[in-house]
Amino acid sequence: MFWFPPAGPGWGWFVMGLGTLVFWALLIAVGVLLFRTLNRGAGQSPAHGDTERPSPQRLLAERFARGVIDEDEYQRPLSVLEQGFRRSGR
Numbered sequence: 001m002f003w004f005p006p007a008g009p010g011w012g013w014f015v016m017g018l019g020t021l022v023f024w025a026l027l028i029a030v031g032v033l034l035f036r037t038l039n040r041g042a043g044q045s046p047a048h049g050d051t052e053r054p055s056p057q058r059l060l061a062e063r064f065a066r067g068v069i070d071e072d073e074y075q076r077p078l079s080v081l082e083q084g085f086r087r088s089g090r
Contacts, residue, residue: 056081 054062057078064074 060069060074060077060081063069064071
């Protein structure tokens with residue numbers, strides 16, 4: 001009863017093992033995506049499809065914070081931007 005040839009049941013073990021690996025990979029991927037979706041903060045926008053552009057002042061502040069520009073290079077464009085906003089009434 002349940003006798004197999006001396007080499008085993010052929011490709012059955014390979015296919016079964018591959019199927020198990022694919023099953024666990026899909027299960028883990030779904031778990032990770034679900035975790036990331038549920039833990040996204042209310043203020044965060046999705047990674048793709050972000051249509052809101054940061055303001056010029058924010059971009060300038062980020063460059064200054066990263067050390068790309070020094071204080072003089074930060075203050076001059078900032079004052080120009082502030083003057084432009086005052087003129088336009090914003």
